[in-house]
Amino acid sequence: MNCERFRADRLAGIIGDEDRKHLDECPACRGRVPGLDSGRTALGDPAAWEEPPPELGARVTALVTALPRSPRPWWRRGLLGPISAAAVAIVILGLVVTMRSPAPDWEVAIPGTDLAPVAAGTIEGWNTDTGTRMVMQIDGLDPAPDGFVYELWLSTDTLHVSAGTFIAAERVELTTGVSRADFPRLWVTLEPVDDNESPSGHTVLDTDPH
Numbered sequence: 001m002n003c004e005r006f007r008a009d010r011l012a013g014i015i016g017d018e019d020r021k022h023l024d025e026c027p028a029c030r031g032r033v034p035g036l037d038s039g040r041t042a043l044g045d046p047a048a049w050e051e052p053p054p055e056l057g058a059r060v061t062a063l064v065t066a067l068p069r070s071p072r073p074w075w076r077r078g079l080l081g082p083i084s085a086a087a088v089a090i091v092i093l094g095l096v097v098t099m100r101s102p103a104p105d106w107e108v109a110i111p112g113t114d115l116a117p118v119a120a121g122t123i124e125g126w127n128t129d130t131g132t133r134m135v136m137q138i139d140g141l142d143p144a145p146d147g148f149v150y151e152l153w154l155s156t157d158t159l160h161v162s163a164g165t166f167i168a169a170e171r172v173e174l175t176t177g178v179s180r181a182d183f184p185r186l187w188v189t190l191e192p193v194d195d196n197e198s199p200s201g202h203t204v205l206d207t208d209p210h
């Protein structure tokens with residue numbers, strides 16, 4: 001167990017006997033624990049993985065390789081340490097990405113209607129504690145014209161719940177407070193930006209075409 005291994009473990013939430021032993025013996029790593037723990041919390045936030053910032057890998061590497069308080073001169077530092085730590089960081093990133101980007105709970109194709117005959121795509125959904133998170137990927141749908149937005153609805157036969165509005169749908173993420181199990185039909189309307197909160201009837205995409 002060396003410092004980088006301990007830090008990589010700590011960042012990944014692994015605390016074994018070897019890690020505990022190292023922590024007892026190493027003041028430098030004890031000083032790193034708060035930073036590593038807050039780093040792990042930040043990495044555990046699903047929002048961090050929607051669009052991982054480009055500097056994330058460097059930040060993880062920095063957490064793992066951060067120098068002790070009284071660094072040795074550069075000529076006495078091995079190059080192998082930072083390189084192997086970077087490799088460890090990449091492995092951790094891979095693990096966290098895999099854990100934090102689970103497969104969707106459902107996926108449905110959503111074809112265009114007569115109003116948007118060349119549009120088609122899919123919606124992936126994740127059931128969450130507070131409802132449903134969806135990622136919609138649509139090809140062949142022009143951006144909404146000025147003064148209009150698209151709106152995604154989840155419906156039963158008679159009840160319609162909005163999942164939000166958007167302009168372009170190449171890849172759009174939307175959330176709603178209901179579950180698709182209760183509101184199985186998904187459909188998209190073109191809505192004028194006005195004070196009418198009901199669906200316009202201008203349906204451009206529909207999982208349940210009539």
Ligand SMILES: [Zn+2]
Nearest residue numbers: 002003026029
């Ligand atoms: Zn250490």
